Amino acid sequence: MRLSCGFLFILIPVIMSCCTTSLADDLVQENRVFESSFEAVSDFDGFYMVPPGDYDSSHELSTEVVHDGTYSHKAWILSARAANNDGAIYLPHRAYPTIQLYKTSDGRFVTPCLVSFWAYLDMALVDKPAGSIDDWFSFATLSPDDSDNWVRTVVVNITPDGYLRLVHVPDQGEQEYIFQASTENDPAGSKQYPYRQWVKIDIFIDFSASGGYAKLWQNGVLTSHAWVNGGNGTLAQAHFGLYAAAAVPSGAVYNDQLSIMEISDEAAALQLIE
Numbered sequence: 001m002r003l004s005c006g007f008l009f010i011l012i013p014v015i016m017s018c019c020t021t022s023l024a025d026d027l028v029q030e031n032r033v034f035e036s037s038f039e040a041v042s043d044f045d046g047f048y049m050v051p052p053g054d055y056d057s058s059h060e061l062s063t064e065v066v067h068d069g070t071y072s073h074k075a076w077i078l079s080a081r082a083a084n085n086d087g088a089i090y091l092p093h094r095a096y097p098t099i100q101l102y103k104t105s106d107g108r109f110v111t112p113c114l115v116s117f118w119a120y121l122d123m124a125l126v127d128k129p130a131g132s133i134d135d136w137f138s139f140a141t142l143s144p145d146d147s148d149n150w151v152r153t154v155v156v157n158i159t160p161d162g163y164l165r166l167v168h169v170p171d172q173g174e175q176e177y178i179f180q181a182s183t184e185n186d187p188a189g190s191k192q193y194p195y196r197q198w199v200k201i202d203i204f205i206d207f208s209a210s211g212g213y214a215k216l217w218q219n220g221v222l223t224s225h226a227w228v229n230g231g232n233g234t235l236a237q238a239h240f241g242l243y244a245a246a247a248v249p250s251g252a253v254y255n256d257q258l259s260i261m262e263i264s265d266e267a268a269a270l271q272l273i274e
Contacts, residue, residue, distance in 0.1 A: 023108070023144075023232045023233055023234050027110045027233070027234070028110065029110045029262040029263075029264070030106070030262065031261070031262055032106060032109055032261070032262050033259060033260065033261040033262075034099060034101065034104075034109075034258075034259065034260040034261075035258065035259045035260075036258045037068055037069045037071075037256060037257050037258070038061055038069075038071050038072050038073040038255065038256060038258070039061075039069050039070060039071050040061075041061065044097040044098075044099070046100070046103055046104075047097055047098050047099055047100045047103065048097075048098045048100065049096070049097040049098070050094045050095055050096055050097075052095065053078075054094065054095075055081070055091075055092070055093050055094040055095065056077065056078045056079050056080070056081045056093060057075065057076065057077050057078055057093040057094060057095035057242055057244075058075070058076060058078060058095055059073065059074060059075035059076070059095035059096060059097075059241055059242065060073075060074055061073060061074070062074035062254070064254075065120050065254045066254075066256060067118045067120070067198050067254075067256035067257055068118075068256055068257050069256070072120075072254045072255060072256040073096075073097075073240075073241060073254065073255045073256070074252060074253075074254050075095035075096060075241040075242030075252065075253050075254075075255075076095070076242065076250075076251065076252035076253075077093050077123075077242070077244065077248055077249065077250050077251050077252070079249060079250075080246065080247055080248065080249040081093060081246040081247075082246040082247055083247060084128065084132055084133070084246075084247050085128065085132065085133035085134070085135065085136075085245045085246050085247045086132050086133050087246065090246075091246040092243060092244060092245060092246055093242055093243065093244040093245075093246070093248065094242065094243055095241055095242040096239045096240055096241025096242060096243065097239070097241065098237055098238070098239045099237060099238045099239065099240075099260065100146075100236070100237045101235060101236060101237060101238075101260070102146040102236045102237060108144075108146065108234040108235060108236045109234060109235040109260065109262050110233060110234055110235075110262055111144075111205055111206050111207045111208065111212075111231070111233060111234060111235050111262075112204060112205065112206040112262075112263055112264075112265060112266070112269070113204075113205050113235050113260055113261060113262055113263060114202065114203070114204055114259075114260075114261050114263045114268075114269040114272060114273075115140065115142065115202070115203040115205060115238070115259070115260050116200070116201070116202045116203075116257075116258070116259050116272070116273075117140075117200075117201055117240060117255055117256070117257060117258040117259070118198050118199065118200055118201070118255065118256045118257050119139055119198070119199055119201055119240075119253060119254070119255055120196070120197065120198050120199070120253065120254040120255075120256075121137065121139075121158075121193070121195055121196070121199075121251075121252075121253050122195065122196050122251055122252050122253070123137055123195070123244070123248065123250075123251025123252065123253065124248075124250075124251065125137060125158065125159060125160045125245075125248065126160060126247070126248075127160040127161075128247075133245070134159050134160050134245075135159070135160060135244075135245045135247060135248050136157050136158065136159045136244065136245045137157065137158050137242075137243070137244045137245070137248070137251075137253070138155050138156065138157045138158075138167075138243040138244065139156045139157070139158070139164070139201060139240065139253075140155065140156040140201070140203060140238065140239070140240050141153050141154075141155050141156075141238060141239050141240075141243065142154045142155075142203070142205055142235060142238045143235075143236055143237050143238065144207040144230075144231045144232045144233075144234050144235060144236050145236055145237075146236040146237060150237070151172075152168075152172055152230045152231070153168050153172070154166060154167070154168055154169060154205060154207075154214055154228055155167040155168055156201065156203060156216060156224075158193055161182070161183065161192075162189070162192035162193055163180070163181045163182060163186075163191060163192055163193065163223060163224075164181075164193055164201070164216055164218050164223045164224060165177075165180055165181075165216070165223065165224045166214050166216055166224040166225075166226050169214065169226035169227065169228055170226055170227040170228055170229045171229050171230060172230060176226065177224060177225060177226045178213075178225045178226055178227065179222065179224065179225040180223070180224050180225075180226075181222075181223040181224065191218065191221055191223055193218060198256075199218060199219055200217075200218070200219050200220070200274065201216070201217070201218060202216070202217040202220075202269075202272075202273045203215070203216055203217075204216075204263075204266055204269045205228070205235065206228065206231070207228060207231030207232060207233060207234060207235060208231055208233055209231055209232055209233055212227065212228035212229065212231045213225070213226065213227050213228050214226055214228050215266070217273055220273055220274050235260070238260065240255050240258060241253065241255060
C-alpha cells in the first residue's frame with residue numbers, strides 16, 4: 001500500500017516569530033483525540049501527503065518493521081540531496097503525511113496537547129567538520145499555524161550526539177533550554193536515543209500565547225524542556241515520518257501507534273506517559 005497525493009504543495013521554511021494573538025480564548029477543550037496505527041491510508045484523507053519519490057525520499061505502509069497491528073508507516077531516503085548541509089538552498093528530505101487538524105470538522109486542537117508515537121530509526125548521522133551543519137533527523141513537527149508556510153513550528157530532532165531535543169525554542173530558529181540531556185549531564189549515555197529498536201516518544205506541547213512550553217520524553221525519560229513563544233493557544237497541524245538533512249545518503253524510519261490528544265495539563269499527561 002503506497003501513499004499517494006494528487007495535488008501540488010510547497011513547503012517554504014521561514015525563520016521568524018509569528019504573532020502571539022490567542023485563537024483559543026473562545027475555544028474549550030473537548031477531550032478530542034486523533035489516532036492512527038497506520039493500518040490504512042484513509043486515516044489521512046483530506047490531508048496533504050508528500051508524494052512518494054519527491055525530495056529523494058519515499059514512504060508507504062509497510063509490514064517490514066511493525067510495533068502493533070499489520071502495518072507501520074515506513075519512510076526512507078533514496079539518495080543524498082547535496083554534498084553537505086550548508087548550501088544556500090534548503091534541500092531537506094521529506095516523506096510523510098501531514099495531519100491538518102484545522103481541516104477537520106471540529107478544527108484545530110486547543111493546547112495543551114499530548115503527542116505520543118512509537119519510532120524505529122535506522123540511520124547514520126554524521127558529525128560534520130567545524131563550521132559546517134551536522135546531519136540531523138526530525139521525528140516530529142508541530143505547528144499552531146494553519147498556512148502552507150508552517151511559519152511557527154516546534155520540532156523534535158536528533159543529531160550525531162544522539163540526544164532527542166526540542167528545536168525552535170523558545171522562538172523560531174533558537175535552541176535554548178530549561179533542560180536538555182547531553183554528555184555533560186548524562187556521562188553514561190543512558191539518555192541517548194537507541195537506534196534500530198522501537199522507542200516511545202511523548203511530547204507535551206502548550207502553544208499558549210504567553211507562558212507556553214514543551215517537554216519531551218523518550219521511553220518515559222525526560223530529555224528536553226523549553227519555553228515556547230509565538231503560539232496562539234492551538235495545535236493546527238503536524239507531521240511525522242521522515243524529515244532529514246540534505247547530505248544524509250540513506251536510512252529509514254518507521255512510525256506506529258500515533259496519538260494526538262487535548263489534555264488539561266502536564267500532570268494529566270504524566271499519568272499517561274509510561
